[in-house]
Amino acid sequence: MKIWSFAALMVLGLWTGCSEDKNLQHLESKNGFAVISQPAANEKLATFAGGCFWATQEAMLELKGVHKVISGYAGGSMENPNYQQVQTQNTGYAEAVQVYYDPSIISFEALCRAFFYAHDPTQVDGQGADIGTEYRSIAFFRSPEEYHTISRLIHQLENHELKGQTIATEILPFKVIYPAETEHQDYYPQHLWDSYIKKVSMPKVMKLRAKMPEFIKPQYLD
Template sequence: MGTKKMEEATFGAGCFWCVEAVFEEVKGIKSAVAGYAGGEIPNPTYRQVSSGQTGHAEVAHITFDPSVISYEQLLEVFWHTHNPTTKNRQGADVGPQYRSTIFYHNEKQKEIAEKSLKKTDRSDLWEDPIVTEIEPLSNYSVAENYHQNYYENNPNAGYCQVVIAPKLKKFRQEFSHLLKDEVKQKQ
């Protein structure tokens, strides 16, 4: 019995709690892990990253099965679930750690991301120009344990109720065709 070849994707789209929560519900996703990428120092702490001084972005590092969901489909979810037109900001979260960024893992992902950005920018999805950065994955590290599965573990926390829950509701409506079966059954 052969093993499935998994691929990886890494996206920064504001607070990693939101990004992780959305991608955890997508079929074909084995895992979405909150972490940091693109900064100046190896293995930063949350306090260091949240200072905005390390150059890291909060990210979700995604492991997915490309026979179930394509990288292009993941990018479609990415474009629709955050505002890629605001530099270093998502809602009330402000700073370079919240920037919209696609960290590519190889040249093929870079090409696909660049085409996807151009196509989305030409569409009527966003009125303002997209400012998402596309950069090679560097200096990635996993965030502290208390950031992992944050929404699942803290659904009644204020941020989860005010920011993540409405985002997930909208996502589930718009992308019901990409939801894992267990998410569909909970609705």
């Protein structure tokens, strides 16, 4: 990735990492990692893996009723993995996000539909040029009802919008998600000038906005 100086970014009007950015979550951190907190009384949790978590975090955070989204690692076996370990493809983990949402505003089904729209669920072990098990598609469930919701949506998408294409998304029971490093949290809004964000992440976010505009928070549609 090309490194830009702060002065150059200011001149170009591309500096987005200031503390006044209304789209930043200001997540808690400890020892260089985000903190996975318990949901509030009016919140429920949902966990998805859909390729690079930079785009998935932003896409989920733009939805009405979503209060917080934390990037992390899910679907593996070792304790407290870090980014470098997950990248070896030896841990079983995928880049994932934990979504904190208000079920009175947005349903689990709507979140799942947004998840499927925000990436390519038909690609096996990767998203575009990001190839590897750490980029695979996973929808995690916490109850039989959530399992049936995911399964029903997959069936609907395969038989209608995807016109017979097979969805490769794994459906797994949720066990644990470990938080990613703080540098991976809110990466999208702070790096809009980054070529990867512009070429890979942004099209995913824009696709979701176009598919579900009625679910997008107003500030993202201005």
